[in-house]
Amino acid sequence: xxxxxxxxxxxxxxxxxxxxxxxxxxxxxxxxxxxxxxxxxxxxxxxxxxxxxxxxxxxxxxxxxxxxxxxxxxxxxxxxxxxxxxxxxxxxxxxxxxxxxxxxxxxxxxxxxxxxxxxxxxxxxxxxxxxxxxxxxxxxxxxxxxxxxxxxxxxxxxxxxxxxxxxxxxxxxxxxxxxxxxxxxxxxxxxxxxxxxxxxxxxxxxxxxxxxxxxxxxxxxxxxxxxxxxxxxxxxxxxxxxxxxxxxxxxxxxxxxxxxxxxxxxxxxxxxxxxxxxxxxxxxxxxxxxxxxxxxxxxxxxxxxxxxxxxxxxxxxxxx
Numbered sequence: 001x002x003x004x005x006x007x008x009x010x011x012x013x014x015x016x017x018x019x020x021x022x023x024x025x026x027x028x029x030x031x032x033x034x035x036x037x038x039x040x041x042x043x044x045x046x047x048x049x050x051x052x053x054x055x056x057x058x059x060x061x062x063x064x065x066x067x068x069x070x071x072x073x074x075x076x077x078x079x080x081x082x083x084x085x086x087x088x089x090x091x092x093x094x095x096x097x098x099x100x101x102x103x104x105x106x107x108x109x110x111x112x113x114x115x116x117x118x119x120x121x122x123x124x125x126x127x128x129x130x131x132x133x134x135x136x137x138x139x140x141x142x143x144x145x146x147x148x149x150x151x152x153x154x155x156x157x158x159x160x161x162x163x164x165x166x167x168x169x170x171x172x173x174x175x176x177x178x179x180x181x182x183x184x185x186x187x188x189x190x191x192x193x194x195x196x197x198x199x200x201x202x203x204x205x206x207x208x209x210x211x212x213x214x215x216x217x218x219x220x221x222x223x224x225x226x227x228x229x230x231x232x233x234x235x236x237x238x239x240x241x242x243x244x245x246x247x248x249x250x251x252x253x254x255x256x257x258x259x260x261x262x263x264x265x266x267x268x269x270x271x272x273x274x275x276x277x278x279x280x281x282x283x284x285x286x287x288x289x290x291x292x293x294x295x296x297x298x299x300x301x302x303x304x305x306x307x308x309x310x311x312x313x314x315x316x317x318x319x320x
């Protein structure tokens with residue numbers, strides 16, 4: 001039996017040789033003697049111990065806070081549709097590869113729109129994604145490396161990679177790997193951190209120097225203490241411009257009180273716990289300008305290139 005889950009989904013292939021895979025018990029096998037484990041119903045194409053371990057712990061600890069269905073907002077959907085340049089419903093019946101799926105903040109909207117969604121993540125976040133989305137016929141999830149994806153090249157109508165590329169070893173190589181998965185006429189949708197003076201004005205670099213060298217469990221405990229101390233001050237003085245400036249000089253917390261003023265204290269506190277841990281412990285943190293992203297896409301021969309400031313920095317999309 002070919003290793004897929006439903007009609008319309010793209011069958012898995014070996015990320016090493018490209019050979020088709022078939023299921024046998026709790027393994028995926030190829031005719032070339034390759035073997036990949038299936039653990040908790042999720043195919044695993046990577047060593048579970050890798051540079052994304054902190055992200056795995058992150059999503060297991062904050063499994064639902066960014067899900068619109070949980071926090072009763074439309075924050076994630078708005079971001080996804082802004083990056084797509086259209087309603088997510090436009091992806092109905094389209095094959096979609098979501099790289100860096102995390103807990104499923106975008107996955108739930110892609111699946112609800114009726115797309116044939118293939119979600120992958122390098123970390124154990126795939127387990128959270130599977131639990132949040134459930135077993136549905138138009139969704140399959142796998143633990144895989146963006147540089148060695150378990151799908152045939154040029155297979156997808158749309159490849160989506162949001163909040164991820166800056167955390168990979170080589171952003172340009174990552175974009176090339178994503179581009180290779182897009183079929184002719186298909187679309188690539190990405191974003192990337194860009195230069196921000198506030199990053200250098202806040203004490204993030206100092207905290208990050210020590211925290212990213214710790215084991216994820218230890219760094220998480222340290223970040224929890226930091227957020228529990230500083231965040232109540234951010235909230236208390238949220239309407240004071242002077243105090244906000246002063247706090248930003250000493251606090252490494254990531255806060256979005258001004259970005260999402262309609263959300264309550266609990267939401268912002270949990271989001272600060274999540275993003276502060278994310279921002280202080282990620283193994284890689286690259287910055288790219290809009291020009292650099294556009295040049296990379298042009299070098300690939302992309303058409304209809306759109307690059308603009310937005311979200312976490314730069315948002316871009318293009319067609320093959």
